Amino acid sequence: MILVCGIPSETPLRMVISRLEEMGAPFVVFNQRHFANCEMRFEVNGQEVSGELRIGERAYNLQEFVGVYPRMMDDRSLPELSNEPPDSNLRNYCRSLHETLTRWMEIAPARVINRCAPMASNSSKPYQSQLIREHGFLIPEILITTNPELVRGFRARHGRVIYKSISAVRSIVQELTDEDEERLDRIRWCPTQFQQFVEGTNLRVHTIGNEVFATAVRSEATDYRYAARQSGEPAELREVTLSDELTEQCLRLAHALGLEFAGIDLKVTPDNEVYCFEVNPCPGYSYYEANTGQEISAAVARALVSGTGSKKEEVGALAHA
Amino acid sequence: MWLVLCSSSDPSGLWVYEGLRQMGIAPVELVLAEWLAYGSQWEHRLDTNGTHLKITLQDGRVLCSSRIRGAINRLMAPSPGIAERAAASDKEYAQAELQAFYLSWLHGLPGVVINRPSAIGLCGSWLHPSEWVLRADRAGLPTPVFRQSGHDSPEKGYRSLAPDGAAILRLITFGGEVFGGQVPETTSRACVRLAREAKTEMLGVELYLAGNGEWTFANATPCPDLSAGGKPLLESLAHILTAGGRP
Numbered sequence: 001m002i003l004v005c006g007i008p009s010e011t012p013l014r015m016v017i018s019r020l021e022e023m024g025a026p027f028v029v030f031n032q033r034h035f036a037n038c039e040m041r042f043e044v045n046g047q048e049v050s051g052e053l054r055i056g057e058r059a060y061n062l063q064e065f066v067g068v069y070p071r072m073m074d075d076r077s078l079p080e081l082s083n084e085p086p087d088s089n090l091r092n093y094c095r096s097l098h099e100t101l102t103r104w105m106e107i108a109p110a111r112v113i114n115r116c117a118p119m120a121s122n123s124s125k126p127y128q129s130q131l132i133r134e135h136g137f138l139i140p141e142i143l144i145t146t147n148p149e150l151v152r153g154f155r156a157r158h159g160r161v162i163y164k165s166i167s168a169v170r171s172i173v174q175e176l177t178d179e180d181e182e183r184l185d186r187i188r189w190c191p192t193q194f195q196q197f198v199e200g201t202n203l204r205v206h207t208i209g210n211e212v213f214a215t216a217v218r219s220e221a222t223d224y225r226y227a228a229r230q231s232g233e234p235a236e237l238r239e240v241t242l243s244d245e246l247t248e249q250c251l252r253l254a255h256a257l258g259l260e261f262a263g264i265d266l267k268v269t270p271d272n273e274v275y276c277f278e279v280n281p282c283p284g285y286s287y288y289e290a291n292t293g294q295e296i297s298a299a300v301a302r303a304l305v306s307g308t309g310s311k312k313e314e315v316g317a318l319a320h321a
Numbered sequence: 322m323w324l325v326l327c328s329s330s331d332p333s334g335l336w337v338y339e340g341l342r343q344m345g346i347a348p349v350e351l352v353l354a355e356w357l358a359y360g361s362q363w364e365h366r367l368d369t370n371g372t373h374l375k376i377t378l379q380d381g382r383v384l385c386s387s388r389i390r391g392a393i394n395r396l397m398a399p400s401p402g403i404a405e406r407a408a409a410s411d412k413e414y415a416q417a418e419l420q421a422f423y424l425s426w427l428h429g430l431p432g433v434v435i436n437r438p439s440a441i442g443l444c445g446s447w448l449h450p451s452e453w454v455l456r457a458d459r460a461g462l463p464t465p466v467f468r469q470s471g472h473d474s475p476e477k478g479y480r481s482l483a484p485d486g487a488a489i490l491r492l493i494t495f496g497g498e499v500f501g502g503q504v505p506e507t508t509s510r511a512c513v514r515l516a517r518e519a520k521t522e523m524l525g526v527e528l529y530l531a532g533n534g535e536w537t538f539a540n541a542t543p544c545p546d547l548s549a550g551g552k553p554l555l556e557s558l559a560h561i562l563t564a565g566g567r568p
Contacts, residue, residue, distance in 0.1 A: 041470035044454045097471035103451050103478060104469075120440035124421035126367060127428050127440070133369060141368040144422060150364055167421035169414050190403050190415060191363045191422045 001064040002027035002304045003053070003110075005101065006071040011286040012297070013071050019301035027304075030055060030101070032072055033080055035094050042104045049107055067304030068105055068112040071282060072098070111260060111307050113208075113300065118258030119281035123168045126193065128257075128279060135253045137266075137276035141196040148184035151194055155181070160197035162222055173223035197222075200269040205242065206285055207254040208261045208299040209306075212247050215288045216240045237291040246274060253279065261300060323562055324384065324392040324430075328354040333547040334395045340555040341393075346563065350384065352376075358402030365426045372429030391432035391562045395544055396443045399423050433565035435495070435522045435558070436543050445521045445543025450482060456518055457538035461511035463531065464538045483529035483539035490536060493550045495523045496557050500550035504528070508536045515541065 002020060006013045008029050020027045030038065030053070042051030042062055051062040075081075075098040076091075084091045105112050121128045129139045143154045144166065155161045155176055163180075165171035174180075176194065202217040202224055217224050219235035242250070253276070254262040263283025267275045285296040323346060327334025338351045360379035366372070374386040399422075404415035420443075427438040436445035448456070454467045465482050483489055492509075493500045494516040499509040508528070516524035525545020528536040547554060 039471055041468070042451075043469075044451050044464075044467040046458050046464065047455065049455070092474065093471065096473060096475055099475040099478065100469050100471045100473070103449050106449065107452055107455055117441050117446075123417075123440060124424040126365070126425035127421070127438075129367060130372060130425065130428055133367075138369045139367065142366065144363065144365040144425070146361075146363045165414075165418060165421075166425070167414075167417035169417050189406070190418065191365070193422075 001060065002067045002069070003030060003060075003065045004028070004069045004071075005030040005032070006069075007032055007073060010071065010073075012284055013069070015286055015289065015297035016069055016300050016304075019298045020304070023301055023305060025301065025305045028055060028058075028060060032075060032078055032098075035075070035078070035097050036080070036090065038097060040097060040100045040104070042100065044107065049104070049109060051104065053101075062104065062108065065108065065110045066307035068108065068110050069300065069304055070102075070105060070112065070114075111304065113260040113303060114262075114281050115258070121257055122279065122281050125164070125166055125168075125278060129277075131257065132253065132276045132279065135256055136249060137253070138273055140198050140275055140277065143194045144191050145194075146188050146191050148181075148187060151176075151184055151187070151192075152181065154194055154196075158196045161194050162197050163192060163194050166191070166193045175222045198267050198269060198275050200267040200275070203240070203266040203268055204288055205250045205264040205266060206262070206283055206288065206294075206296050206299075207250055207259075207264065208296065209303045210251060211299045211303075212242065212250060213285075213288070213294045213296050213299070214240045214242045215292055215294065237288060239292045239294055257281075260303065322348045322350055322384075322388050323390055323432075324350050324352050325395075326352050326354070326392055326427075327395040328397070328400065331395055333545070334393070336548045337393055337555070337558065340552075341559060341562075344555060344559050346559050350382065352378070352384065354396055354398075354400040355402070356380075358400035363422075363426075365422070365429070367425075367429065374426050374429055386429070386431055389431055391565065392430055392434045393558065393562075394427060394430075394434055394436055394438065394444050396423065396427065397544060398443060433562055435561070437522070439520075442543055445523070446519055447543065448519065448541070449478060450480075450540060451478070453541045454482070454538065457511075457515055457541070460515035460518055462508065462515065462526075462528075462538040463535045465531075481527055481540040483527065487529040487531075489539070490528045490530075491546065491549060492526045492528065493523065493545050493547060493554060494526060495550075495554065496561055498557060500554040500557070502549070504536050 002025055004017060004027055008031055037056055039054040053060045075094050081091050106115050121131055126142055133139050161176040162173050163176055164173045204215045206213040215237050217235050217237050224235040250264050257279055259281050263280035265277040289296045325334055325338040341349045356378050362377040364375040376384040399419040404412055407415040423443055424438050439446040441447055451467050454464045458464045469478050490502045492502050492512055494512045497513055499512050512526045521543050525542040527540040529539045531537040
């Protein structure tokens with residue numbers, strides 16, 4: 001039995017659900033919005049983790065679950081709670097239920113794609129960059145500072161510099177402009193992250209178990225996710241094949257970070273150097289699948305069904321974006 | 322130089338700082354979370370070749386990674402100073418940014434760092450008791466049954482598993498030794514295994530005396546009360562800091 005958690009209409013979740021249906025795999029959806037109609041308990045006795053999840057009228061033994069795909073929104077922001085006072089019983093129950101589910105997923109003897117603890121490396125981008133560096137990737141130069149003069153020097157040295165959030169809170173990556181420099185005094189209040197702009201072709205590499213899907217992204221925008229807004233042209237995505245060496249490097253990185261499913265952001269420079277910017281532990285892969293036809297959702301579904309490691313697929317020859 | 326990083330409300334951190342100074346470890350700098358939050362200037366750089374940190378505190382002291390040989394790290398969270406000043410809608414974001422920043426510079430500290438941060442805790446891994454119970458059992462400690470339900474408040478899950486009224490012992494494992502109390506050797510070895518398995522250099526392990534007379538796991542923390550370890554713990558800390566630091 002597979003457990004899928006989140007909002008079923010959310011595209012990445014919906015696509016995995018569709019693949020599980022096509023495979024005829026038994027699965028159940030914990031729809032966060034129906035939390036009030038669910039119950040859960042678990043216990044840890046020695047090395048045995050057991051318990052029960054009730055969804056509506058049906059109860060599931062937790063030991064039945066061989067695969068779990070949690071892709072949950074912040075439960076505090078569920079529409080069902082929008083009119084609830086801060087400490088209402090419904091709000092507290094929602095939090096407690098999600099906490100119980102999350103705690104169980106951290107220790108469940110199932111394949112959880114992904115657990116929270118390994119996902120946390122992405123809560124700090126420069127921290128994660130240091131882990132990435134330990135696995136042999138080049139990383140861009142980063143400066144985090146409260147000193148405007150250091151930023152001016154950093155920009156003078158690199159020419160093009162971008163700034164973005166340090167944490168996992170989503171921000172639109174922006175290039176530092178002359179106009180921005182005029183308001184640099186504001187960073188004295190909070191350390192802010194600046195990063196060398198690296199020229200080259202963006203590559204998003206999804207790893208799932210031992211499967212790898214590489215997508216090259218051509219865009220003039222600083223942040224290709226917002227290409228239409230930033231450059232007036234949508235990004236162009238196409239499937240590419242990585243060299244064996246780069247494939248192995250990506251798989252090693254994802255495994256070292258404890259991630260069953262990862263979205264690795266690379267940039268290949270004109271000199272064929274490979275920079276790694278980030279490893280996304282909860283990749284919104286549907287954008288890439290929709291634009292290239294790469295069957296990422298099917299790989300996620302296969303991994304969930306297999307319960308343990310997925311088979312390594314042969315990937316092509318040459319790193320070329 | 323060696324750093325003792327803690328908050329002003331952390332008696333253990335202040336005790337370690339005084340203890341190391343009295344033992345002649347020098348220079349050892351006390352760096353309070355509150356000092357880092359207010360008026361300090363930051364420069365944290367990283368690239369493919371390494372990591373650099375320079376903090377200029379309001380009192381003029383400069384803490385530079387090129388001179389740091391190690392640290393006792395008891396920072397649990399950035400002091401909320403800056404985040405508190407943020408607009409209401411930005412407070413959560415500002416706090417997340419500070420937490421992320423601290424995780425990065427603490428990870429990049431050179432030398433011996435006790436404890437190094439992890440993605441789930443600035444001074445080491447803060448695991449949920451359900452996970453500690455699994456690990457403690459694997460390490461060979463007797464464990465109680467842990468139970469949690471959606472009807473329990475989340476806070477309940479983080480409480481000690483010791484029954485009310487039970488005799489409690491709080492041990493500190495560090496450098497392969499146990500400080501702070503006498504327990505059978507099998508118990509102390511299991512505590513050391515637990516710390517190793519959790520990749521936590523210094524781990525506080527709380528035990529309770531069960532009805533069968535066995536010291537049984539109740540909780541664990543990467544930020545224990547250190548004073549119970551007394552002089553032997555201070556000597557061990559001093560030895561590891563000085564032997565493991567850069568020449």
